[in-house]
Each structure stands twice: as structure tokens, then as C-alpha cells.
Amino acid sequence: MIRFVLIQEYSNNKNYKTDDSELKGRVPMESRALYYSEIERINRKELEELQLRKLRATLQILYEKNPYFGRKLRQAQVKPSDINKLEDIAKIPFTTKDDLRINYPIGLLNVGIEKVVRFHVSSGTTGDPTVVAYTESDVDKWSELNARCLNMMGVKRGDIIQIAYGYGLFTGGLGIHYGAERLGAAIVPSSAGNTKRQIKLMKDMHATVLACTPSYALYLAEAAIQEGLNPKEDLSLRVGVFGAEPWSESVRKRLINQLCPEPYDIYGLSELCGPGVAAECPLKNGLHVWADHFIPEVIDPKTGEVLGPGEEGELVFTTIDKEAMPLLRYRTRDVSCLDIEPCACGRTHPRISRIKGRDDDMLKIRGVNVFPSQIEYVLERMEELGDQYQIILTKSGPLDDLKVKVEVKSSAVSDKPWDMVELKKKVESEIYSVLNLHVEVDLVEPGSLPRSEGKAKRVVDLRRST
């Protein structure tokens, strides 16, 4: 027991009760620092003073130099000098995804292009995607935040971390990558997909940490079992860094039973930086938001009113340490609540409860983000196909799956004695080229799909009934 100083420190706190099962998978204290940075346990009053100072500085810059935010603030009659205490943040108007779209691609850029070292782009459900820019300092701070998250989860130098989040325009892969590199862990940058290879690499490289979406983690466990492996015996995984989609305690239990003893939740969104905005500490009682970089609020999504601790609503973040694209009171559409009570881990940064869901139409299929509009985009371009289609969501084991039903044009039926199988393959391969995901396509006769008055019901969700 003496070896586990980390646990002892927690146990010394009256609020934290431990039992033997909680020791499993913990990292002995001597091999890593408890805190990556001392700021993790900054005195709450100092933290709030720091936030106010940084908020005022961010506001000053946007007010004076950013045409779009400057105009918005003037219209709302808010001056930087009106912000005298943290609660005054409620005077500042919200920013939404629409503000980003109106300014597509880089209208909200707050520095000269010569200072930008990176763009990331998130898929748009409708219309234009969202572009986020980073300066060198932004990337540096993003790396630090991810290093804090990983260290908090017990990842350390000597660990082998397989990063199965997508690398590229999506922030997941690179964000975790920079954090792990900063920490000195050994990275296997496997990126998303290619399940057989993921399992082989995890096994052969003796990966101790897996970073991917929780649904993909479950799928990997299932696929490993199908290959005759016992993931808990044959793989060396200790820690899971699971995020980019909401997940529940029952999924955590399944991950513990099937894959690794310590699955942690990590949260972020590309508009703020990507992963690393918040993460769970070993007590797994909410996710600490790095409040020296972001001011979190929870609001009533209907009225915009700020809600108190423990009240559930929409998460809103203000970035107070970003150069390239700071955002004021950005509405995430994620549902959560705030916990400002001190945590027994010693960190003073407030916690958010695990995300309940997102008011969004994005689907997550086998670890890949899928937007119905992407499928529509493919189908619309194929002249053999009619206008009517359905995206049917089902459950395939622990994972969500989807199938597309689409009507063939009657002219294509009567004029060309085409090979149904060939056309089906063609549609599937077109969808694959856009989504990077194999989706089964059912071709159906013209007029056979249900029509709806008003808004077409394109997505049929059979997940609960299957």
C-alpha cells in the first residue's frame, strides 16, 4: 500500500473513500508527478483573479481589433471596462456556430496570417465547415493542456500510447499526440480505422494506453475477442483516453470488463482547440475544466440565463488564453452541469459532469463522424438514383451501424437493363470515398419508400428496437 502514494494522498482527504478495487491499475507515485503543472492546484481565489485579468485582456483585444466581435460588443453596449467581476461575463453576447459560419473560412482570425501555423477544420452538418486557426503559442498551450490531461490519467514516460483518433483536419489525433509527446510517452500514431491492424499493433507493441472514441474501443474489444484473443490477458492496456462522443458509466463498466482497467473521459471541441479542454482525474467524479484557459458556464438554452452549480443546461466556454481565434461565450450545444466544489484530488479547477448529449445531427459510426448531409451529397450526384433515401440506424453488437436505402430512378430501371449488383457496389464505393467507411446500400424500387409531408424523415433510428 505504501507504494501507492497517490492513493494515500487521496485517502488522507476525508471526502475520498478507497477500497482495494480502486488500487487496480493505479500508477505508483515515484514514477510520475501527481500534477503536471502547479497551476492545477492554484488557490481558487487566485484562479478567479487570473481568469478576470485574462478575460478583460481578451475582451480588450477583440473590442479594439476584431471587426466582427468589436461590432457585436458595441451593439450589445458592452465595453471591456464593464467587466469588473467574473459574473459580469453574463453581459457579453454569446457566440454560436452560425457566427463561425458567417465568417467562413477565417473571418474571425484575430492575428495576421504570418502568425498562423495551423488550421483545423470540422465537418459542417449544413453548409460550410468550421475552420479554426492556431498560432505557435496556441499549439504550445494546447499541447500543455493535453499533457495535463494525460498525466492526470496516470500516463507517463515509458508508456506506449496508441492513438486511434483520426489524424488530419480533425483535432483528435494531433491534439492527444502533442500532449503525449510533451509528456514523453512513446506514441504509436495508428490513426482511425483498420481494426485488424490496430489490434495487431496494440498486441505486438504492448501498448499500455489506448486513445480513441469509446465506441471504437468497444468495437476493438469485440473484434479482438472474435480473433480469439482475450483483450484483458493478451493486450497490455492500462489506461483508456476516450472522448469525442458522450458516453456513460455503463460503457465504462463494459470497457473495464473487456479492455482496460482505467478508462477516462476527455472532452474538447475543435472550436476551442480540440481535445484537452477538460478531463477526468482518478476520482472520476466529473471532468476538470482547465479554467486558466477557459471560463465554463452552464446556461438555460432557451433563455440564455446563467444557471447555478448542479443545474443542467448548455455548456458555454470563453477562451481566455488564445491568440489566433479567441471565442466569447461559445455555445457548445453540449448538455452538462458545473461542479465548483473542491475535488479530493487536490485540483481546484471546476468540474463539468459527463456530457449527456449534443443537440446535433452528427452520427458516430464505428468511430467515424458521419453527417447525413454527406450521404445526401453522394446520392444526389448519381444520376441513376431518385430523390428518396433513408439512413437507417441499427445496433450491431455494441456499436451503432447504418445502412442506406435509396430509390433507383424509373428511367434507370426501364431504359437500362443494368446490373443491380454493380450499381449497388458503385454507390457503396462512392459513399466510402466520402466517409471512409463502408456502408451497406439497399437499392429499392421507385416509389417504395415512405413520403412525408413537410420535412422528410431521412434518418430512421432503429437502435432502441434492435
Ligand SMILES: [Zn+2]
Ligand atoms: Zn479531481
